[in-house]
Amino acid sequence: MSERTYVLEPRDLLFLRDARPMAASDAGRGANWPRPDQLWNAVINTFHRAWPERQPWEGAAHTKREGEKKDSSDRFGALKSIGPFPVELATGEVYYPCPLDLNMELVPCTGTNLPAPLTHAFRAKTLGKANLPAWLSASDYNRYLAGEVFTPAEQNLYDTERNIGVQIDPNTRATVKSQLYQAEYLRLRSGFALAFTASCDLRPKGGTGTVDAFEKLGSDTDLVLGGQQGVARFRTGKSEIFNFKSEISKSASSLLRWTLLAPALYNAGWRPDWVAPDGTVMLPRVGAERRDDEPREEWRRRVAMQPKFKARLVAARIGTAQAFSGWDLQTGPKPTQLAVSAGACYVFACADDAERVALTQALNPPNRRSALFGEKGFGLGICSTRKSEISNLKS
Numbered sequence: 001m002s003e004r005t006y007v008l009e010p011r012d013l014l015f016l017r018d019a020r021p022m023a024a025s026d027a028g029r030g031a032n033w034p035r036p037d038q039l040w041n042a043v044i045n046t047f048h049r050a051w052p053e054r055q056p057w058e059g060a061a062h063t064k065r066e067g068e069k070k071d072s073s074d075r076f077g078a079l080k081s082i083g084p085f086p087v088e089l090a091t092g093e094v095y096y097p098c099p100l101d102l103n104m105e106l107v108p109c110t111g112t113n114l115p116a117p118l119t120h121a122f123r124a125k126t127l128g129k130a131n132l133p134a135w136l137s138a139s140d141y142n143r144y145l146a147g148e149v150f151t152p153a154e155q156n157l158y159d160t161e162r163n164i165g166v167q168i169d170p171n172t173r174a175t176v177k178s179q180l181y182q183a184e185y186l187r188l189r190s191g192f193a194l195a196f197t198a199s200c201d202l203r204p205k206g207g208t209g210t211v212d213a214f215e216k217l218g219s220d221t222d223l224v225l226g227g228q229q230g231v232a233r234f235r236t237g238k239s240e241i242f243n244f245k246s247e248i249s250k251s252a253s254s255l256l257r258w259t260l261l262a263p264a265l266y267n268a269g270w271r272p273d274w275v276a277p278d279g280t281v282m283l284p285r286v287g288a289e290r291r292d293d294e295p296r297e298e299w300r301r302r303v304a305m306q307p308k309f310k311a312r313l314v315a316a317r318i319g320t321a322q323a324f325s326g327w328d329l330q331t332g333p334k335p336t337q338l339a340v341s342a343g344a345c346y347v348f349a350c351a352d353d354a355e356r357v358a359l360t361q362a363l364n365p366p367n368r369r370s371a372l373f374g375e376k377g378f379g380l381g382i383c384s385t386r387k388s389e390i391s392n393l394k395s
Helices: 036-050 138-145 213-217 296-305 353-363
Strands: 004-010 080-088 095-097 104-108 120-124 135-137 158-168 175-188 192-199 221-225 230-236 255-260 312-317 322-328 332-339 345-349 381-386
Touching: 004 221, 036 080, 036 192, 036 213, 036 221, 036 322, 080 095, 095 138, 120 312, 135 138, 138 381, 175 192, 255 353, 353 381
Parallel strands: none
Antiparallel strands: 004 192, 004 230, 080 192, 095 135, 104 120, 158 175, 221 230, 255 345, 255 381, 312 345, 322 332
């Protein structure tokens, strides 16, 4: 997979909506940080604008079977992306969503209304309300992974601007009298940009090898991100998106913490689909992926014979759900989704060191553990060893 790092430098204000309506005196809240799906949609739309017609190197068109989506062109379906994250251009330092359990400790809970299967909760290590920043620098994030207690610095990466607009009649393209609205926009500060990783390796039908769509596109081109046609300069970047230092195998703790770097969507709400109602982890171990030359039945037998995880979920801190929707040019409005927000964390009690390492391999990047939109970067998280702050924890 030819996954590379890319940088987006906005040339306009960015308008990035969530699921809240623009009505009455409520400002259009478009000053949100770009979601992973908004970035993915911007990239694939750039591909379609660059090549309106199917190219010979894409291979033959996919023949749709009964029940498959009819309004999709099935072009560039191999696109996968991670991000975007803020990056400081001068230093190359990347910033990540602030973890919700920063400077907190685990405590056992009995006789509470914690949802099953949780048995422990988080408690601040110092009294008083903590005003956490939205982002942590890579250096501070490594301190968090190491279990240090520190005061993060407030990061001023972008500003919110509120402007007044006039409604446009879609038929006459003229302004509508007395129909004003206000909207918020995102403006990155000087010296900051958006960094992400992506790949799109197409395998032509009947051919050999793969074709990298990003190589065909080239760098130093424009990309439209968000609403109102916000333009950003797209180019190859030099920063490493993931430069974490987390020593999993050298810890004596049986607890493993998984912190989300991006939102995640689960059918069970806050609980991941791969966690059973009793808290047991149901993930396949790394190496269980099906090989290209492996028959499906043999692959299923091989996966079934793998040892199962004994780890179980004991604590979670998820914050407020992130509501978002969208608009499809062919089908109209998209349904509203409720995602577990970036920064949420889950703590698992593992049976032994070997299982903790195996679970880390199954959860760490580039794996995405989301029921939906995994190819768009949802469900991305990083593991770290949670220092044992509780006693008599049964595995």
